[in-house]
Amino acid sequence: xxxxxxxxxxxxxxxxxxxxxxxxxxxDRMLSVALHLLGNAADAQDVVQAVFASxxxxxxxIELRGSxxxxxxxxxxxxxxxxxxxxxxxxxxxxxxxxxxxxxxxxLVIHSEQILRLREALRRLPYEQQEVITLHIHAGLTFRxxxxxxxxxxxxxxxxxxxxLNSLRTELEREDSL
Amino acid sequence: MKDKEIESLIGRVQYRxxxxxxxxxxxxxxxxxxxxxxxxxxxxxxxVRRTGWTKSACAAAAVVLLAVLIGLLSQSGNSAYxxxxxxxxxxxxxxxxFQFHASPGxxxxxxxxxxxPNGVLRSIRVDFLTAETRSTMIWDRGITQWRGHAKxxxxxxxxxxxxxxxxxARRYDPKRALGYLQERVREGGIxxxxxxxxxxxxxxxxxxxxxxxxxxxxxxxxxMREVFTIDPVTKLILSVRVETLQKDRYTSIGVYEYLxxxxxxxxxxxxxxxxxxxxxxxxxxTAIPMGIEQGALSNEEVAAKVVGAFxxxxxxxxxxxxxxxxxxxxxxxxxxxxxxxxxxxxxxQVLSIGLPVVPERPLTGLLVPCTVQYEVNxxxxxxxxxxxxxxxxxxxxxxxxxxxxx
Numbered sequence: 258x259x260x261x262x263x264x265x266x267x268x269x270x271x272x273x274x275x276x277x278x279x280x281x282x283x284x285d286r287m288l289s290v291a292l293h294l295l296g297n298a299a300d301a302q303d304v305v306q307a308v309f310a311s312x313x314x315x316x317x318x319i320e321l322r323g324s325x326x327x328x329x330x331x332x333x334x335x336x337x338x339x340x341x342x343x344x345x346x347x348x349x350x351x352x353x354x355x356x357x358x359x360x361x362x363x364x365l366v367i368h369s370e371q372i373l374r375l376r377e378a379l380r381r382l383p384y385e386q387q388e389v390i391t392l393h394i395h396a397g398l399t400f401r402x403x404x405x406x407x408x409x410x411x412x413x414x415x416x417x418x419x420x421x422l423n424s425l426r427t428e429l430e431r432e433d434s435l
Numbered sequence: 436m437k438d439k440e441i442e443s444l445i446g447r448v449q450y451r452x453x454x455x456x457x458x459x460x461x462x463x464x465x466x467x468x469x470x471x472x473x474x475x476x477x478x479x480x481x482x483v484r485r486t487g488w489t490k491s492a493c494a495a496a497a498v499v500l501l502a503v504l505i506g507l508l509s510q511s512g513n514s515a516y517x518x519x520x521x522x523x524x525x526x527x528x529x530x531x532x533f534q535f536h537a538s539p540g541x542x543x544x545x546x547x548x549x550x551x552p553n554g555v556l557r558s559i560r561v562d563f564l565t566a567e568t569r570s571t572m573i574w575d576r577g578i579t580q581w582r583g584h585a586k587x588x589x590x591x592x593x594x595x596x597x598x599x600x601x602x603x604a605r606r607y608d609p610k611r612a613l614g615y616l617q618e619r620v621r622e623g624g625i626x627x628x629x630x631x632x633x634x635x636x637x638x639x640x641x642x643x644x645x646x647x648x649x650x651x652x653x654x655x656x657x658x659m660r661e662v663f664t665i666d667p668v669t670k671l672i673l674s675v676r677v678e679t680l681q682k683d684r685y686t687s688i689g690v691y692e693y694l695x696x697x698x699x700x701x702x703x704x705x706x707x708x709x710x711x712x713x714x715x716x717x718x719x720x721t722a723i724p725m726g727i728e729q730g731a732l733s734n735e736e737v738a739a740k741v742v743g744a745f746x747x748x749x750x751x752x753x754x755x756x757x758x759x760x761x762x763x764x765x766x767x768x769x770x771x772x773x774x775x776x777x778x779x780x781x782x783x784q785v786l787s788i789g790l791p792v793v794p795e796r797p798l799t800g801l802l803v804p805c806t807v808q809y810e811v812n813x814x815x816x817x818x819x820x821x822x823x824x825x826x827x828x829x830x831x832x833x834x835x836x837x838x839x840x841x
Contacts, residue, residue, distance in 0.1 A: 273468055280464065284457055292450040306460045313467040320526065320554050376448050394445050408605070408618050411598055412799025412825070415734070419793045425445070426436050 261325035269316040280309060283326060286396060287333050293391045294337040296380060304340060308332040323402060330396035331406035334388055341384065371429070378428040386421030389414050438733045516629060516639050516670070518613045524670040525610040525696070526554075532695040533607065543689060547700055548608050558705040559604055573705050574600040577828075578721055580707040581765075588711050590719040591764035592828040595799065595835070607691055609672040613663070616643055624649040638673060639665040660685050671696055718766040725762035726833030729826070737832045738791040738801040738824040745822075745834060746807065750782035762833025776837065783815065784808040791824070800825025800835060 261282070267275035287308065291301035308329060312319065321328055379387060392403045400418065404411040525531075529552065535544035547560045563570040573580040579596055581589045605615045619625050630640035641663040650656040658680040664673045674692045678685040703709040708717065727744055729737040741760060748757035754777045758769040789804035803822045808815065819840040827833035 271472075276464075276468070280461065284460065288456065289449065293448070298450075298456065302456050302460060306463055309460065309464055310467055313464060313471055371444065372448055375444050379445070379448065390445060394442060408615060410602070410799065411594070415799070416793050419734075422438055422441055425441055429441070429444075430436060 262321065265312075265321055265325055268312065269319075276312065279312070279325065283329050284309070286326070287329050290330055290333045290391055290396050291337055293379070293395055294334060294384075294388065295340065300337075300340060304333055304336045307336055323405060326396070327398050327402045327406050330392055330398060333396075334392060334407075338384065338388070374429065375425065378425050381428070382421050382424055386417045386424070389417040390421045393418060438735070516631075516665075516667075518617060518627075518629070518641065520670040521609075521665055521672060522614050525672075528610065528697040530695065530697055530700055531609055531693065532698065532700075533609075533691050533693045535689050535691050537689040546607070547704060548604055548610075549700060549705070550610070556601070556604060556608075559600055560705055561603075571707060571710075572600070573707055575705045579764075582707050582711060582715070585767075586715045587765065587767065588707055588715050588717045589765040590717065590721050592721045593762075593764055594826050594828055596764070607675065609693055609696070612672070612675075613641070619649075632667075635667060637667065639667055639670075641665060657681070720764060720766070721828075723759060724831060726760060726827045726831040728831050730830075734801060734832075735791045738803050738822075739788055741824050741832050741834060742803045742805060742822045743785070743788055746782060746785045746788075746805065749777055750785070752781075754778065760833070761837075762827050762835075779811065781810040782807055783810055786817065794823060798823060804840070 261279070264275045264279050268279055284305065287305045288301055291304045292298065295301050295304065311332070319328075379390070382390070388407075389403055392398045392406070393400060398406070400414050401411060403409075404414040407414065529550045531546075531548040533546050534542055535546075537543045542564050544564065545562045547558075548556070549558045551557045558573065558575045560571065560573045563572070568584055570584065571580075571582045574597065577597060578590060578592050579600070581591070583589075605611050616625070616627055620627050624646050626644045628642045628644075630642065632639065643661045643663070645656070645659040645661075647658050648655050650659040660678040660680070662676040662678070664675075665671070666673050672693050674690055676687055676690045678687050680686075711717075727737060727741045732740065745757055745760045748754075748760055754773045757777055758772050761772060763769040763772065784807070786806040786808055791801035791803045794800065794802045800823050803824055805820050805822070806817065807820060808817050810816070821836075821838050821840050822834050823836040824832055824834055
């Protein structure tokens, strides 16, 4: 399998096939990250589209220092954050899931009462905690990569993750104890 | 419910992203590719080559274009300046050299930063100077070399120290400083303002104002101000004046002056071993496996395990083992730990090791409380201790602080 850095180099220098490989390799994971952060299929599509578009339109501005996966995931996270800020959405309002453009509902792959409860609990978390959890678990980045990408101290990233996990545990156990 | 169970559950919260969504994005990207190929800029490199222009003709054209651009910019003053220009100007540069003067002529620090050709930070050297002394810190691909006043050179590999070094580099490395500040502005707590000098030949200034406790991320600080001076032609940073707010007035605490950009450093600049005299003792702790390897353990599990193993070694009076589990960056620290802490108490029994908790900022890692029965001068006591444990190096966790709480 060709290394992402080599693919990116080739894509940057005009190889369409290299770009297509990058797209195929990463689009599902990036959509997953965006869907978790935005809770809305249309917005997720816009954000992921914008991130991949930047690879096509302004490749010379991109300075790849770590992995391409981490770079793309952080671009998705940044654009998601910007979008939410622009709309001044409180985290709680993200709990309302709107149908995607074209009428597709946001559909969970696995349905269970526990998963549904967890999804709601995740959406109630402060955005910065949700962001770290999503980048770590759904984007597959290490804490160190998340810290580097978000330009935060490693300890802050770990604290946000820890607080997030503790909140989720509390929510799940509280409902379990009812 | 354990962390692993929650993480596994979170991993199972997956949304279906259907084929149509992917196809729509792909169609859009295909259109962009078509435009990129069709656009003059997209094929600029090939056009130049196909027209048979010589390299010198291309260079001459570039110089003329640059002169026109500089002329245009000069005519319009610095109104066109954007921070991105400074970020772009430093992008291809791999070496930076700067000094910090607490007052004119009083050199306090001298620093060199080097990146590899891919833009990855490779080495940092900082010399800390007073009228009589010089201490040197070199960070080179994760390993820190430290030479203080004593005749000892220390080599260590420590993540907390690396984080501090990288934070310093991010703040005063011209390649990343402004980008970092833009991020901080977006997060809130600091404001940034670009000054527009009346004369286009005068340096551009960028003033950054920090609310209290936002200047450093790991220490409380008063309100601060930094004034960046930027060359109006090259757009590179010339200096940064650092000020603190005292009695409603900003007082300078020093100035960073950037000396060289992209000048190759002398060989061996990042190797202290080549500089120290033969009588300097070298303590290389990088080969000693400090702390406990995390492996598949969660952070909480490894933190508790570190404390348990440390107390076990302490109780067995195996002070070398205890010091190694505790972790240290220099042999002197290990000796101090053995003499000052470990030998002062005979651990009789570990009564409990509590659940690790996340400390409040700025502390990092995890706090592990425990209760221990020990003996001092023939008297048996019960004491509560609190250990701060965090990642040291290469996935191994070690103790940072040990405090008796009662």
